[in-house]
Amino acid sequence: MLEELEIHNLGPIRSALIAPAGGMTAITGETGAGKSMLLSAIRLISGGPSDGGRVSVGAQEAWAQGVFEVASSPAAVAAAREAGFEPEDGELFLSRKVPASGRSRSMLSGRSVPRSVLASVAAELVTIHGQADQLRIATVSRQREFLDRYAGDEVALAAYGKTWNALRAMDERLERLSSQESSMRQQADYLRESIERINRVDPQPGEMDELRARRDRIENAAEIAEGVTRALGALDASQVADDVESASAADLIDRASQALRAIHVEGVFSELADRLDSISTDLSDVVFSLSGEVDNEASVEDLDAINGRIHELDELTRRWGPELSDVITWRDKAVYDLEDLDASPEKVEQLEAERAQLLEAAKKAAQAVSKRRRAAAKELASKVTAELDSLAMGTSKLEIRVAEREQLDATGADDIEFLFTPFPGSPQLPMGKSASGGELSRLMLALELVAAEKHVVAGGTVPPMTFIFDEVDAGVGGKAAVELGARLAKLAQSAQVLVVTHLPQVASWADEQYVVAKGETKDGSIATTISQVRGDERVHEIARMLSGSESETSLEHAEELLKSSVLD
Structure with missing residues (x-):
């Protein structure tokens, strides 16, 4: 809803401020007074074309601004947000500056915007x-x-x-296959060969790190074996030699624990024995793990196979890496890309069959709309x-x-x-x-x-909208004019209506009325003023519209007209 319209230096209007009613507002005045400038102002803030020739004589620029309440207009709010604007207190300010020479400037809530943005927002607010x-x-x-x-x-x-969007997407896909068949076939061949090569090697996530660790172990097998043997010999010699009489480290610790438990004096001895038992358990786990490593030896053949596998994976990472995970990701994406690039007759036939199904679905949906x-x-x-x-x-x-x-x-x-x-x-x-x-x-x-x-x-x-009617009363008079005013008032029950009219039978139905008049300024120039009329002032304006005078008879007629212009 238009809450306020402010105009400066537009044609004969030097300065004007209008606050239209939420229902119906009538704009009246003698022919040539400048009522059309109000429409010009609204067209300007609605993104219409500008004309520097309409700037008031002696002024550098014309300016118009409309303040709109948009809390009940989600479409207008969405258009503003799409342009990066958030309504403030449920209001949007649409304004336009038009210089006497040069380009106009459009503004939305105080910030410059392209004229198209102003037009898109206004389209949801004003008709x-x-x-x-x-x-x-x-x-x-x-x-x-x-x-x-x-x-x-x-x-x-x-x-x-x-369904239409899906059909268009399929048409574009088929068109690409047709227009770029040669280059796409080459790209498809490359992807297909690359996928086949990667699949032959069949890389697995984390495989390279595992292979390198196994290779390091094989290359250092002698050093590993010697170290494990010496460690086991120190911890439990029976693990590496038969008939060993010397006690193992675990046995010695067990003996120490038993010796401490044999002390029947309260104190720290029992606690220390528990700690030795825990150490013995950990030590047994270490011995068990080390003993499993004694026979875990790999042959030279294993080393050759591992090096060969690492070489295969290295070739993949050099082309599609740098990491093996990158190779796998590239392969998976290439599989999807290949589907769009595959211009084989079978693929085209498949897509055309899918298009036929989409076309039938679109036709069925279109028939429902029709x-x-x-x-x-x-x-x-x-x-x-x-x-x-x-x-x-x-x-x-x-x-x-x-x-x-x-x-x-x-x-x-x-x-x-x-x-x-x-x-x-x-x-x-x-x-x-x-x-x-x-x-x-x-x-x-x-x-x-x-x-x-x-x-x-x-x-x-009703979608919130401000309707503005001009020349709606052209060629109408008498009873038809009264009915016209009533119909405008009826529309104003569900929307905001501004009507520029010269008929009192129409104006009398308005909730608010503004009069546009020409007058002489202090400097002797002619300017247009816009003033709101209420009470007796409105009666006098309706009387003037009825008979061109403000006689007692016309005033009575005006009062009667205003009283009768009420919807049932």
Whole structure:
């Protein structure tokens, strides 16, 4: 919701501050007073094109800023976060500086951003329905988006999008195989040969360290044998020689322990005996381990086999290392890469079969989307046509055509067209080419009203949006003007509405009203002022709009109009 709009040095507006109502706000004033500058300001902060010629005479730059409450607009918050911005206190500041000469500067919450970022955020906050803006709905993409929002196709569209993306990925894969067949075949041959070579050697994790340790042991076998023998001879000579009479170290320790336990005097002797028993146990474990090493000798043949294996592994690490673990990792990755590079006829045939399955899934998902679109198009067109009757367009008709086609694209398999018939006997023409600015604005109002009602009836909430209508009252008067104001007020029950109007029957329905007027400044120049009117001031403005004067009769009529402009 637009909480505040501030403007400086834009055309005839030197300085203005507007705080629109949460519901409906009317912008009124005499023709030529500068109401269009308000729309220009909103287009600027929405990322629209800038024009240095609109900078006020004598000023160096024009500046406009909109403060938006975005706590209830997750789409706008997501767009801001994608650009690296976090709303502060639930608000975003969209501003634009336009120099008299040079490039404009776009800012989001005080920081410079590309104009496209400003436009992407504003697109989730503001919808302008003015003569210069209506052509957007004339595009096929905009019409499709509107219909899909009305249909509530999020789940079906997401399902189709998933299958479409998978189909596109497969098409790209097949295209790569076709366009890069030669180079990919060479790469595939290299990977295949490399994988086969590594697999022949069949390296195992940690194998190199284990082999080097075994080699060191064999190369130092004599030294190891001598050392083990001497150690065993000192600890337990019976392990290395027969008929040895001398006691082993373990026996001597056992004797010492028994001697201490024979002392029947309380003191440290029992504790020391326990310690000797523990030493004896450890010593026995050492003797057992060393005795197992006596016969653990390897032959020269074993050494040759180990050196040969180390040489094979070294060759692998030189090419795909530096470590054996790197070789294994490279091999495993190459297996996956080879699948994408394998351009063999069998592989291509397999991928084409998979593509055929994906295509069928995408077509099925597209048909589900088409079914929902056709039902929504019939309902939307019927309700909009009925709504047009209350907007002084009773002879007009809207038809929404959904034509299913064979060719799929990212949006499905439908050609969608909004066709408008302004009067009986007129040919159906594409929307935007068959209606005047005022008719198109009222047509858009009817579309927004029906869409808002659909969301509310469905138990949902209307996507938070600020709708701005310009020229919606062109060619309307009398009772139709009253009904037009009522329809705008109805839309304002679920969204924020700003309407630029010259009709009192429309303005009287607004929650707030601002008057744009030209006046002479102290230096004798002409400038536009924007002021909020309430109470008696608003009655006088409505009276002026009714009759061009503020006579007693027109004032009474204005009061009566304001009192009657209330929704049931």
